[in-house]
Amino acid sequence: KNQVEQSPQSLIILEGKNCTLQCNYTVSPFSNLRWYKQDTGRGPVSLTIMTFSENTKSNGRYTATLDADTKQSSLHITASQLSDSASYICVVRRYGGSQGNLIFGKGTKLSVKP
Amino acid sequence: DAEITQSPRHKITETGRQVTLACHQTWNHNNMFWYRQDLGHGLRLIHYSYGVQDTNKGEVSDGYSVSRSNTEDLPLTLESAASSQTSVYFCASSDGTDYEQYFGPGTRLTVT
Numbered sequence: 001k002n003q004v005e006q007s008p009q010s011l012i013i014l015e016g017k018n019c020t021l022q023c024n025y026t027v028s029p030f031s032n033l034r035w036y037k038q039d040t041g042r043g044p045v046s047l048t049i050m051t052f053s054e055n056t057k058s059n060g061r062y063t064a065t066l067d068a069d070t071k072q073s074s075l076h077i078t079a080s081q082l083s084d085s086a087s088y089i090c091v092v093r094r095y096g097g098s099q100g101n102l103i104f105g106k107g108t109k110l111s112v113k114p
Numbered sequence: 115d116a117e118i119t120q121s122p123r124h125k126i127t128e129t130g131r132q133v134t135l136a137c138h139q140t141w142n143h144n145n146m147f148w149y150r151q152d153l154g155h156g157l158r159l160i161h162y163s164y165g166v167q168d169t170n171k172g173e174v175s176d177g178y179s180v181s182r183s184n185t186e187d188l189p190l191t192l193e194s195a196a197s198s199q200t201s202v203y204f205c206a207s208s209d210g211t212d213y214e215q216y217f218g219p220g221t222r223l224t225v226t
Contacts, residue, residue, distance in 0.1 A: 043204050043217030089156070093213060104156035
């Protein structure tokens with residue numbers, strides 16, 4: 001069964017600290033993996049996309065990694081800011097799947113405290 | 115700037131009423147999607163469209179319908195609202211190049 005599991009469900013950190021969010025998937029065949037950030041009361045916004053051949057990709061203070069062999073991805077946030085408080089959603093696309101065939105994780109809710 | 119908008123942002127309706135949620139995008143994207151988001155669940159696909167006059171059912175389509183008469187709009191209709199349809203609804207669009215979906219701000223629907 002194609003699934004995307006994220007951990008932890010929620011996380012509280014102090015401003016300035018680093019954190020890492022995990023995404024494990026069983027989607028096959030794999031096409032790509034996206035991390036979205038969803039602020040409270042808003043729609044998700046794409047942070048980064050990882051394809052099969054990519055191991056690491058950075059977007060400012062956000063760094064995503066992908067291990068296609070173990071089917072794991074992580075999102076590392078460096079020097080967290082209050083504005084990083086949001087839900088982070090991992091989304092995997094099946095290769096050859098239709099536009100509608102995305103598998104969404106349930107998200108990790110991150111709270112950054114001053 | 116191109117954008118995707120949803121209206122209304124909040125809606126309260128009664129069980130059994132027909133409700134239509136609007137979605138409008140100015141990206142000129144062919145592909146549009148409707149999702150619902152509930153606590154304990156990831157985003158779940160309701161319906162999607164690859165272009166004018168094309169509609170497809172998603173994972174949780176029962177009780178919902180869509181129609182696509184132009185590129186910009188994909189309204190979502192709840193034929194007879196049920197309490198189980200209380201949720202936050204998101205519309206999204208994509209151009210099919212790398213399949214990134216651009217999401218609207220959401221509509222919070224409460225069915226009493």
